[in-house]
Amino acid sequence: MTITDTPIESISPPPAPSLLRRPWFLSLVAFGVVVVLGALWFKIFEPIQVLPRIRLAPGFSLTDQAGAQVTSEDLRGSVVLYTFTHSACEEPCPAPEPTMAAIRDRIDEVDTGDTPVRFVTLSFDGTDTPAVLTDRAEAMGADGEQWFYATADEARLKAIIGSGFKTYFERLDNGTFAFDPALILVDGRGVVRGEYRYQTLASDTDRILSHIDILGEEVRNSNGPAGLAYEAAHFFLCYP
Amino acid sequence: MTTVRRTLLALAAGVALAAVAWFVVLPRFQSHVFTGTVIQSQTPAPDIALATSTGATASLGDFEDQVVVVYFGYTFCPDVCPTTLSTLKKAVDKLGGASDDLQVVMVSVDPARDTPEMLREYLGFFDPDFLGMTGSEDDIASVATVYGVFFAAEPGTADTGYLVSHTARLMVIDRDGYLKLVMPGDVTVDQLVSDLEYLL
Numbered sequence: 052m053t054i055t056d057t058p059i060e061s062i063s064p065p066p067a068p069s070l071l072r073r074p075w076f077l078s079l080v081a082f083g084v085v086v087v088l089g090a091l092w093f094k095i096f097e098p099i100q101v102l103p104r105i106r107l108a109p110g111f112s113l114t115d116q117a118g119a120q121v122t123s124e125d126l127r128g129s130v131v132l133y134t135f136t137h138s139a140c141e142e143p144c145p146a147p148e149p150t151m152a153a154i155r156d157r158i159d160e161v162d163t164g165d166t167p168v169r170f171v172t173l174s175f176d177g178t179d180t181p182a183v184l185t186d187r188a189e190a191m192g193a194d195g196e197q198w199f200y201a202t203a204d205e206a207r208l209k210a211i212i213g214s215g216f217k218t219y220f221e222r223l224d225n226g227t228f229a230f231d232p233a234l235i236l237v238d239g240r241g242v243v244r245g246e247y248r249y250q251t252l253a254s255d256t257d258r259i260l261s262h263i264d265i266l267g268e269e270v271r272n273s274n275g276p277a278g279l280a281y282e283a284a285h286f287f288l289c290y291p
Numbered sequence: 292m293t294t295v296r297r298t299l300l301a302l303a304a305g306v307a308l309a310a311v312a313w314f315v316v317l318p319r320f321q322s323h324v325f326t327g328t329v330i331q332s333q334t335p336a337p338d339i340a341l342a343t344s345t346g347a348t349a350s351l352g353d354f355e356d357q358v359v360v361v362y363f364g365y366t367f368c369p370d371v372c373p374t375t376l377s378t379l380k381k382a383v384d385k386l387g388g389a390s391d392d393l394q395v396v397m398v399s400v401d402p403a404r405d406t407p408e409m410l411r412e413y414l415g416f417f418d419p420d421f422l423g424m425t426g427s428e429d430d431i432a433s434v435a436t437v438y439g440v441f442f443a444a445e446p447g448t449a450d451t452g453y454l455v456s457h458t459a460r461l462m463v464i465d466r467d468g469y470l471k472l473v474m475p476g477d478v479t480v481d482q483l484v485s486d487l488e489y490l491l
Contacts, residue, residue, distance in 0.1 A: 072294070074301040081305020089309065106332045107439035107473065110458055122441045124458060206429070210436040214337075240328050240473070241439045282324055285331070 090287070099284040100265050100291050102244040108237040109215020113173070113201035116184035116193075121201055123241060129169045130266055132259070133235040135218055137176045137228045138183045145232045147247075148172060148191045153256040154263075155198055161260055163267030166239055170198035173212060175220045175228045177205035217246075234259065238266055265291060323489040326482035327463060327472035336462075336470040337437040339398060341430060344410035344423030351468060358490050359394045359464040363440045363457055365401035366413040371459045372397075375476050376417045379461075382483040383418060389491045392466075398434060399425040400442035400457045438462055439473075465490055 070076050092098075108131075110123045132154065136146035151170055158168050172193065174184060184200040193200060203211060205222075212218050220230035236245035236259065245262050247255060273281040339361065340350035351359065360379065364372035376397070383390045397414060399405035402425050405413075410423025425431070435442055435458075442457035459476030463486070472486060 074297055074304075077298060077301035078305040078308065081302045082308040085306050085309030104328065104330050106330060106334075107437070107462075107470070109436045110439045110441035111436065112441055112443055122443070123439065124441050207432070207436075210433050214433065214437050215439075242328060242330065242473070279324060282329075285329065 099280055100289050101269055101281060101284045102236070102238075102262055102266055103288075103290055104285070105243040105246065108235070108241050108243050109211045110241075111203065111207070111211045111215070113203050113211075114181065115199045115201040116181050116188050116195055117199075118181040121199070126169060126171070126237075127241060128239045129167045130163055130239060130263060130270075131169045131171055131237045132263075133171050133173060133216065133237065135173050135175060135212055135216070135220065135230060135233060136187070137174050137230075138179050138187050139176070139227050145230070146172075147232050147234050147255070150234065150255050150259070151198070152192050154259055155192075157256065157260060158263070161264040161267055162271070163263065164271040166267060166270050168197075168263060172198070172200045173208070174200060174202040175208060175212065175222070175230060177202055177208055216243075218248075236262060236266070239270065262291065323486075325472055325486050325489070326478060327461070327474035327486055329472060330470050332470055335468040336464045337434070339396070339424060339434050341398065341424040341426040341434070342407055344407045344414060344425075346407055349422070349424070351464065354394045354464075355468070356466050357392050357394050358466055358487065359396060360487075361438065361462040361464065362395070362397045362460075363400050363435055363438070363442065364397050364459070365399050365455050365457070366405050366409050367401060367452060367454070369451060369454070371476055373417075375459060375461070376414070376421070378478065378480055378483060379421070380417045381480040382487060383420075385480060385484045386487060386491065389488065392491055393487065395421045397421060397423050398431065399423060400431065400435065400440070401444075401455045402426060402428050402431055404452075463487070463490065 108123065112120055112122045115121045132151065134147055134151050136144065136148060140146050151172065155170055179202045184202065188195060188200040202208065212220060216235050218231055218233045220228050222228055231248060234247040235243060238244050244266055245259070247259060269281055336351060338351050340348065343349045362375060364375065379395050383393065383395070386393065395418070399410060405425050407423065407425060410425060414421040414423050440458040442455055444453045445456050447454040461474040461476065461478065462470060463472035463474065465471040471490060474483065474486070
């Protein structure tokens with residue numbers, strides 16, 4: 052057979068391999084798939100949960116039940132759960148102080164490491180004296196140390212509770228107050244991390260305790276390289 | 292090399308690339324690791340509308356499309372304020388042209404002594420572009436409260452007069468008017484530059 056007898060098709064260059072057989076393409080696809088699956092895995096399974104950093108908690112100077120000045124700077128470094136009430140609030144008082152008491156009683160169930168947990172109940176009534184605050188605190192089982200009652204002058208309270216904690220209250224003609232019951236969780240940097248704004252139920256105790264636990268875990272573990280994972284959890288909105 | 296082996300190698304390379312992207316590239320370029328605490332607020336930063344050291348009145352809305360660093364301090368402040376303002380000045384210098392879109396604002400926590408003229412003179416020592424803001428004690432207290440800032444006068448010496456104890460931290464508001472970062476007052480120049488560079 053002479054060379055001129057070879058069919059044309061047999062000397063044509065071989066057809067290019069399909070894209071699916073090219074290593075660089077497969078690498079690219081695998082890369083994309085792993086990144087997307089990784090992000091989905093993080094978002095769906097939320098291996099780390101965090102509480103949102105909602106806004107700054109207000110700065111303040113209060114008078115507590117012992118008549119001492121307590122400022123927002125004094126509470127820096129502590130996880131603080133705030134609630135709001137007034138001394139004339141009678142049963143059925145909507146203030147979630149019983150929920151606060153239940154959380155305080157079970158606070159040893161959560162691990163916040165070296166970060167102390169404090170409880171603060173702010174009175175809407177700027178005329179409350181330390182003696183009145185003490186009576187209310189004792190009735191609710193607040194010890195004045197881990198959980199204390201406090202107030203400030205009424206103009207400041209409007210800014211602290213209304214503008215700062217975004218909690219509605221208004222003095223009524225009969226001297227009592229209309230208000231929205233709320234519990235506000237603030238971290239050691241003075242950032243609001245949880246807001247619980249309705250008539251609280253018993254189960255809220257478990258929920259808030261679990262949130263304090265999540266906060267404690269973040270405080271304990273978010274230093275160094277692990278901080279990246281916690282920032283990723285914030286980035287992917289891995290909230291409970 | 293068989294097709295199966297080649298495919299497995301390619302997949303392994305892809306997984307390695309993804310791991311590098313996930314742990315090195317993504318954190319570095321997509322979600323900058325801030326020194327400051329990132330706030331995820333759904334609402335714009337509370338407004339600050341006060342008299343300025345230029346003699347006019349200004350509010351945050353006047354700094355549209357700029358990054359604003361807000362600091363609460365006072366001109367008689369003996370230690371922390373000059374240190375923080377000096378850090379801010381060094382950061383501005385280091386940012387170079389990027390700082391054209393940056394506005395530093397110091398809100399006075401001592402309105403009784405800090406007149407607009409005094410603020411202009413004091414801030415001019417650091418950077419003439421730094422803006423001072425002041426107003427009535429009530430107005431300033433309202434602004435300070437929502438920015439988590441506490442301040443109160445306390446006794447000083449005959450030389451200093453009274454002092455003002457205050458929260459010392461920097462609040463960074465992004466171009467869209469949202470409070471984005473809260474930084475401690477003792478932040479370093481490099482940390483500040485790194486975070487501001489990302490926002491600018």
